[in-house]
Amino acid sequence: MTKRKMFFRMxxxxxxxxxxxxxxxxxxxxxxxxxLSGLVTIYYDVPRQMGAAFRNYGANMILLPDxxxxxxxxxxxxxxxxxxxxxxxxxxxxxxxxxxxxxxxxILVAGTDMAGAKAASPYWFINGTWPENENExxxxxxxxxxxxxxEGDTLTMVxxxxxxxxxxPVSQTSEQRFKxxxxxxxxGSEEEYVYISMADLEKLTQPAGELDVVELSISASQSELxxxxxxxxxxxxxxxxxxxxRVTQSESTVLTKLQSLVLLVTIIVLALTMICVATTMTAVxxxxxxxxxxxxxxxxSDASIIWEFMxxxxxxxxxxxxxGAGLGFAFAQAVSVNVFSSSIAFRPLLLPITVIxxxxxxxxxxxxxxxxxxxxxxxxxxxxx
Amino acid sequence: MSLLELKNVSKIYGDxxxxxxxxxxxxxxxxxxxxxxxxxxxxxxxxxxxCMDKPSKGEVLLDGVDISKESAKSLTxxxxxxxxxxxxxxxxxxxxxxxxxxxxxxxxxxMPDEKEAMQALERVGLADRAKHLPSxxxxxxxxxxxxxxxxxxxxxxxxxxxxxxxxxxxxxxIVLDIFSQxxxxxxxxxxxxxxxxxxxxxxxxxxxxxxxxxxxMINENFGR
Numbered sequence: 001m002t003k004r005k006m007f008f009r010m011x012x013x014x015x016x017x018x019x020x021x022x023x024x025x026x027x028x029x030x031x032x033x034x035x036l037s038g039l040v041t042i043y044y045d046v047p048r049q050m051g052a053a054f055r056n057y058g059a060n061m062i063l064l065p066d067x068x069x070x071x072x073x074x075x076x077x078x079x080x081x082x083x084x085x086x087x088x089x090x091x092x093x094x095x096x097x098x099x100x101x102x103x104x105x106x107i108l109v110a111g112t113d114m115a116g117a118k119a120a121s122p123y124w125f126i127n128g129t130w131p132e133n134e135n136e137x138x139x140x141x142x143x144x145x146x147x148x149x150x151e152g153d154t155l156t157m158v159x160x161x162x163x164x165x166x167x168x169p170v171s172q173t174s175e176q177r178f179k180x181x182x183x184x185x186x187x188g189s190e191e192e193y194v195y196i197s198m199a200d201l202e203k204l205t206q207p208a209g210e211l212d213v214v215e216l217s218i219s220a221s222q223s224e225l226x227x228x229x230x231x232x233x234x235x236x237x238x239x240x241x242x243x244x245x246r247v248t249q250s251e252s253t254v255l256t257k258l259q260s261l262v263l264l265v266t267i268i269v270l271a272l273t274m275i276c277v278a279t280t281m282t283a284v285x286x287x288x289x290x291x292x293x294x295x296x297x298x299x300x301s302d303a304s305i306i307w308e309f310m311x312x313x314x315x316x317x318x319x320x321x322x323x324g325a326g327l328g329f330a331f332a333q334a335v336s337v338n339v340f341s342s343s344i345a346f347r348p349l350l351l352p353i354t355v356i357x358x359x360x361x362x363x364x365x366x367x368x369x370x371x372x373x374x375x376x377x378x379x380x381x382x383x384x385x
Numbered sequence: 386m387s388l389l390e391l392k393n394v395s396k397i398y399g400d401x402x403x404x405x406x407x408x409x410x411x412x413x414x415x416x417x418x419x420x421x422x423x424x425x426x427x428x429x430x431x432x433x434x435x436c437m438d439k440p441s442k443g444e445v446l447l448d449g450v451d452i453s454k455e456s457a458k459s460l461t462x463x464x465x466x467x468x469x470x471x472x473x474x475x476x477x478x479x480x481x482x483x484x485x486x487x488x489x490x491x492x493x494x495x496m497p498d499e500k501e502a503m504q505a506l507e508r509v510g511l512a513d514r515a516k517h518l519p520s521x522x523x524x525x526x527x528x529x530x531x532x533x534x535x536x537x538x539x540x541x542x543x544x545x546x547x548x549x550x551x552x553x554x555x556x557x558x559i560v561l562d563i564f565s566q567x568x569x570x571x572x573x574x575x576x577x578x579x580x581x582x583x584x585x586x587x588x589x590x591x592x593x594x595x596x597x598x599x600x601x602m603i604n605e606n607f608g609r
Contacts, residue, residue, distance in 0.1 A: 010481065017481075299490075
């Protein structure tokens with residue numbers, strides 16, 4: 001049998017046959033590793049989770065026409081969207097505004113993609129339903145009050161195609177009847193508009209016009225968003241991209257604070273784990289003073305004793321780390337499901353990192369008690385004290 | 386030829402002379418019992434001979450080397466290479482089996498060899514208990530494992546501190562028979578004891594008192 005085999009035989013025997021004692025140390029390491037791996041998982045997943053939560057507050061980027069630099073239509077939008085990672089696009093709502101007359105009152109109408117508007121502005125509260133069919137409209141709360149109209153009413157929308165002039169004494173208009181299927185409440189300026197589908201608006205205005213603005217809801221960090229705005233403005237003719245700073249800046253501030261908090265907690269937990277493991281290892285070493293004295297009496301060098309105890313500590317650290325990595329993921333998953341209502345993807349890199357950190361922490365925690373163990377006087381053992 | 390020689394050795398703690406100018410020679414192959422009441426200096430002498438303590442004055446020659454001048458590191462090496470220790474409390478590693486306990490001594494000395502460790506246990510009549518943990522062995526059996534461990538590296542000096550102190554009569558006889566056998570094979574034995582019966586079976590008995598050698602006599606009945 002080689003010395004190495006005997007070394008492993010001794011340390012595994014110590015761990016296996018002294019289970020009840022070692023279980024306490026293992027538990028301390030595993031709990032520390034669990035919290036560490038869980039918090040690190042949450043730390044890295046917070047931006048994604050919070051980003052998704054922030055998307056409930058509406059668009060964080062808008063596209064505007066770049067006057068005199070090409071057309072601003074659905075093709076321009078498609079070109080801009082092709083520059084953004086598809087999995088980061090939460091919602092795209094193009095808007096074209098026109099003034100129409102309803103009950104002889106001038107009203108602003110917005111043609112949009114209803115599904116896109118719904119995705120980009122999840123905070124919109126609709127009394128009724130979203131328009132799904134032709135000739136259905138969504139009435140802003142303020143407009144509803146002006147027109148004294150509500151869900152189920154039918155309104156006639158008149159659009160002036162050309163004003164009366166010397167050649168044409170009668171102005172040309174087009175009109176369409178719409179059914180009110182819902183009333184929009186947001187508490188903001190959105191309530192001042194009437195919303196119809198882009199197809200309905202184009203039918204009413206006849207020639208297809210250009211878009212006025214496109215609202216984008218993108219799940220990305222502020223730096224990524226800034227990158228996108230730059231790229232789109234530079235590479236897409238006819239479009240200028242801008243960030244909705246009110247949303248992106250507050251998102252970034254909250255994220256930074258939250259990540260700092262999680263980082264701080266992680267560091268504190270790591271320190272507490274070290275203290276806990278060091279205390280446990282000190283107890284383990286103290287309990288085995290007699291055995292250490294005996295080994296020294298049998299001729300063990302200090303280095304040999306340090307290696308044996310460190311070997312046990314490192315093996316414990318490895319096993320504890322492995323357990324902690326698994327349990328930590330379960331912990332992070334539970335936190336994510338309960339707090340953010342979504343699941344977390346397992347990060348394979350975290351497994352070796354947790355194991356290595358656990359081994360290092362246990363190793364560091366063992367150094368002092370093991371070093372003091374080498375100062376034990378073997379004569380004490382011989383005397384039977 | 387003397388394996389161990391103490392020349393005017395004193396061990397002084399403050400005003401207390403635990404050993405007071407002791408001179409002693411132990412020849413190779415000799416079986417010596419050291420007797421004396423508590424506080425007579427037995428343990429101090431044992432620690433000095435066992436390379437676990439150094440004298441305040443004098444020289445201790447073990448196999449021609451003055452161990453009183455050696456560093457702690459050298460003393461560890463000398464202890465490992467030349468001395469086999471047997472304790473009153475047995476001191477086995479409680480989570481290792483009997484054979485593993487014997488192998489621990491090989492591990493620090495040279496290379497662990499399970500077959501050889503088994504042979505050592507066989508020699509003390511414990512081959513069938515090799516895979517048992519110390520808690521599964523009787524006191525006598527544990528002491529025999531301790532003897533097997535002390536013998537495994539063929540030490541030049543076997544140093545036993547009250548080896549029968551925790552044993553019943555039957556086990557005491559077994560241990561003394563093993564010592565007798567080892568003596569016949571040429572092993573040098575120094576046994577510290579307070580038990581006159583254990584001292585009687587040795588070749589020579591040294592009696593300590595107040596840190597001095599009070600009596601040094603050859604047992605006339607030895608070997609009978």
